[in-house]
Amino acid sequence: MSQPIQVHVKLFARLREELGTGDLTLALPPGSTAADALDQLAAQGEPWQQLKGDRPVMLAINQAMAKPVNSLQDGDELALFPPVTGG
Secondary structure, eight states, rough: OOOOEEEEEEOTTTHHHHHSEEEEEEEEEEOOOOHHHHHHHHTTTTTGGGGGGGSOOEETTTEEOOTTSSBTTTTTTEEEEOOOOOO
């Protein structure tokens, strides 16, 4: 069986405050996507479920904007930003 990949997750702004952490590491199966990482985080229950809510978070993989379908590799950094609201 393949070894899990390690993805470093960084949370910014309101997400950092509401989730009580700014930095964590996830172990995911090889071939996982950013959406898989969000699913794993949201499975922790409230308040983590907001990551899969009706206002999706913005994603960056290794400091480049990304979409949930983008693949993750071992050692990647996945940054999560709260949704941007107009004003």
